[in-house]
Amino acid sequence: MIYLRTRWAAIRRHPILAAAALLLVILCIVFGALIGFLPGMAALAVFAVFVWWVVLEVAAWRRRSRHTATDSRGETRTAVIAAVGVVVIGFGLMQAVPYGRDHANPPVTGEPTWSSDATRALMVRACYQCHSSEVQYPAYASIAPTSWAVQRHIDEARGAINYSQFATDPGEADETIQVIRDGSMPPAYFTRFGINPGAKLTDAERDALIAGLEKTPGMAEGR
Ligand code: HEC
Incomplete structure (x- = not known):
């Protein structure tokens, strides 16, 4: 409960950032729908936000354990850098997935008898x-x-x-x-x-x- 309350407070401190993240997720899902890949793009977007969140949690935890004071601007900077990092690294990792890279065609066994x-x-x-x-x-x-x-x-x-x-x-x-x-x-x-x-x-x-x-x-x- 306390966790949720402090997170909610963090989101309220950064309404523009939170809105931008939400907008990106929605854009991903809309793009997914337009290219016929809605579930895939939705899963990717949600997963990216999850990883971003974890990165921010770790950063906050490290700050607390070092007793470094942070201001709102410092938080914003960390969040933006983390977001860019997640997108860039995530995009790179996605390219390493083998699915969809083998462009070989299966054998031809015989077509219909086309009328012309x-x-x-x-x-x-x-x-x-x-x-x-x-x-x-x-x-x-x-x-x-x-x-x-x-x-x-x-x-x-x-x-x-x-x-x-x-x-x-x-x-x-x-x-x-x-x-x-x-x-x-x-x-x-x-x-x-x-x-x-x-x-x-x-x-x-x-x-x-x-x-x-x-x-x-x-x-x-x-x-
Ligand atoms: C972009 C890829 C793509 C193209 C191009 C495409 N199809 Fe399909 N087709 C699919 C997919 C995916 C399915 C299976 C899922 C579904 O039903 O939407 C499918 C299913 C079918 C089915 C099975 C019945 C059904 O509705 O599920 C038939 C018959 C079919 N397509 C015929 C055609 C014909 C004829 C054309 C050309 C006029 C065509 N398709 C062009 C992707 C394609």
């Missing part, structure tokens, strides 16, 4: 960056944490349907036409901010793709 080359070309543009064994990783897939988001999307996408392995595992291919028609694929986050513009199909292209898929076996239930 044009149908295949549209599928490659809109879907193959996730649902295939021909993924060309974009530059932002080499920097954590976005590399983690990209890898997770690709893992999940291939788990649902990998068109390069349709011959051995059609997965949920029979929902292909449906997800294009209802607009849920490609996911909105994939073409947001002007990234991957090639995956954004015009209405005419979408109609042409659906027409081509109607004549491709396995792209809708019962067909």
